[in-house]
Ligand SMILES: Nc1ncnc2c1ncn2[C@@H]1O[C@H](COP(=O)(O)OP(=O)(O)OP(=O)(O)O)[C@@H](O)[C@H]1O
């Protein structure tokens with residue numbers, strides 16, 4: 001039994017019926033737990049199409065996709081929605097926060113979708129995540145009263161609330177200035193290192209991609225290159241970041257690897 005997180009085999013995607021666009025022409029890739037990968041490639045090469053299929057937001061025209069050992073191509077829409085809510089997190093270029101809700105409420109939103117009953121435990125977990133992304137003092141601000149970078153950090157906390165094993169991000173910093181971009185990526189790497197959450201991030205930013213563990217290059221609907229990036233040594237990275245304090249276990253977490261905060 002393999003513990004591969006994601007196994008995609010020969011994925012194709014054809015948009016349209018009269019005029020057909022072959023957006024994916026046979027993409028195969030595996031993602032392992034805790035991996036931090038970047039997808040790069042020219043505009044129109046199929047990055048978003050691939051990410052949406054890997055995240056089960058779209059169904060491929062053909063091919064097989066296994067996530068956590070389950071063949072998701074066979075699931076119904078409702079089963080998929082449940083599966084996504086439990087196992088996957090998403091961060092988009094435009095954060096899609098609900099403007100009338102506070103930072104805290106936005107982070108809790110996926111848990112409300114999962115179950116109508118909010119719990120105190122979840123609220124404290126959401127606060128902890130907002131603290132982790134540096135927004136301790138903005139917990140009760142409405143989304144509209146936050147800067148672009150702060151809103152994106154709320155979206156990152158929201159992606160983490162259900163403790164997904166895999167987070168898919170489509171140009172998560174495409175809308176941010178270069179300094180905030182660096183901060184957001186540092187945060188993603190920090191989360192990757194601390195919680196062992198795997199990331200697949202579409203980016204146009206070569207500098208950012210170079211900091212991944214792996215770079216996947218796409219061209220014309222195909223993966224043309226797939227290679228290890230120089231990356232950041234996970235131990236070095238770990239030494240550079242402050243340990244996360246876990247209120248539930250009442251201690252600082254400083255060990256690398258899979259750490260359950262709850
Ligand atoms: N809903 C759609 N209907 C028809 N064609 C589509 C649709 N979405 C994407 N395409 C086409 O599929 C191809 C791949 O698009 P995709 O959005 O995956 O590219 P991308 O690599 O994410 O580009 P970008 O860097 O500009 O975001 C493009 O030729 C695009 O025009």
Ligand SMILES: [Mg+2]
Pocket residue numbers: 047048049
């Ligand atoms: Mg795109």
